[in-house]
Every structure is written in structure tokens, then in C-alpha cells.
Amino acid sequence: MTVFKSIRHIIDEFDSEEALSVSLAKYTADLSEKFAKQKDSFTVVMSGGSLIKSLRKLVEAPYVDSIDWSKWHVFWVDERVVPKYHPDSNYLLAYDGFLSKVPIPSGNVYAINDALSAEAAADDYETCVKHLIHNKIISVSESSGFPKFDLMLLGMGPDGHVASLFPGHPLVQEKKKWVAFIKESPKPPPERITFTFPVINASENIALVVAGAGKAHPVHVALGNGEDSDVLPVQMVSPDEGKLTWFLDKDAASKL
Ligand SMILES: O=C1O[C@H](COP(=O)(O)O)[C@@H](O)[C@H](O)[C@H]1O
Secondary structure, X not given: OEEEEEOOEEEEEEOOHHHHHHHHHHHHHHHHHHHHHHHOOEEEEEOOOHHHHHOHHHHOOOHHHHOOHHHEEEEEOEEEXXXXXXXXXXXXXXXXXXXXXXXXOHXXXXXXXXXOOHHHHHHHHHHHHHHHHHOOOOEEOOOXXXXXXXXXXXXXXXXXXXXXXOOOOHHHHOOOOOEEEEOOOOOOOOOEEEEOHHHHOOOOEEEEEEOOHHHHHHHHHHHXXXXXXXXXXXXXXXXXXXXXXXXXXXXXXXXX
């Protein structure tokens, strides 16, 4: 079922996570084809967590064979400051579940420098994005000056956090930095880097992928008549000029 909040804010509700994953694959493949044709590149920002599982249909037929993977440039909306092959690494999660199954050129996969501290890794990642803007791989929002990624694939935690932007944390209000760091994440591991909301909201397309009854409350707060006084981070996902599409399964939408 599709509910339009506006032409740029679409809510798709699916009977199952399986059906959600089928639709998410087509949505992503269609955007890949569009941007590859338009600008010979497709910049995709991934989350960790359950999102990678929901991308599983992309590494199956027909998409695994039809997508021009050579045009993809992959980034992370957030990353834990741990070694790349640590069980908590979002890179490792994406590698095992996705990157190892598709022929994206390794030079087009931008993991953090895991030898650096959280603060230095954030600065290093921001420098990497600026370099790719200079090389015209990443676009820039003319209105905000922030990097404009073609697709931001966001998950959401059961507390309504997105990326590593947690409820009540000052980083949620960061308006200048592109990449910030946190050393006291309420969800382990404690040290992470994260894109900030100005970067998230500069995206051309944002997919907010939420499945499972454990997330029904923040979905209700964000999309229902949520009475909660404090604004959750997920409610701050609002593209400046791009399009936001919620991919919800029935369980996550059960309190709407
Ligand atoms: O810690 C994180 O949590 C969020 C949500 O994960 P999920 O498994 O509840 O979907 C994830 O999007 C983020 O990338 C990750 O670092």
C-alpha cells in the first residue's frame, strides 16, 4: 500500500519484510540505471544493521546481472571506529552481505581509515568526500553547499536513531560539520563516525527502511499522531529538495 504525504514524501507499506526487500531492490536498481545514464556514476550511502539484509534481492537475479556495478560508489552513513574486520564493523557487515557478491570496483568502496581515532577518522572521511566532489563523483547541493548523494539507504533503530545520531544527543543538532564523531554512543560500540543531518537531508533520494514490530513505536511517533514531546532523530530525516521514501513492513507499521 502506498500512502503519499507529498510528492516528495512517500510511505510504502508491505505485507512482509520479504515483499519490502523485493520492492527495495527494484527501487535501487531503477535509481542505479537513472544516475548511471545521467552522470556515469551512482553514489550510494549505506547504513549498517538490518538494512543490509533488506538489500539481499539486489545480489540475486535479475539485478545482480542487470545493474552496471562499475558505476557504483559506496559510502557509509555511519561507521563504528573498530578494525574493518571486527564483528561490529558496518563495512564487514556490508562486505559479507553485499559487496562480496557484486563486482563494484574496490576503489569505489570508501570505508573509513580504521587506523585512526574517531576524531581523525571523521576528518579523514570528510576530506575523502571533498576530494570526490572535486573529482565530480559526488554532486553538491546548490542550495546548501553540502554533498548531494544520489541515494541514502537509511535504517532506523528501535529508539528512533538513524546513522549514529541518537535521541537527545547534541550531534542531532550539528549544522556545519559533514562528518562528526561520537565516543559515547548509547548503543555499543561507543566510538563511531556519522554523517550529520545537513548531509543526510541534502541527498537526492532517501530510502528509510524499517521492518519489525520492535520499531513500531518510533514509526508511530514519526508518521502517526505521535504524542511524544521529544523529536526523534528519524523525524529529522527530511530531504531539502530530494525525495524520501519509507519502506515499512506491516509489523513496523502496526501502530499507525
Ligand atoms: O548502530 C546502528 O544502528 C542503526 C539501526 O540498525 P538496525 O539493525 O536497528 O536497523 C543502523 O542504521 C546504523 O547504521 C548502525 O550503525
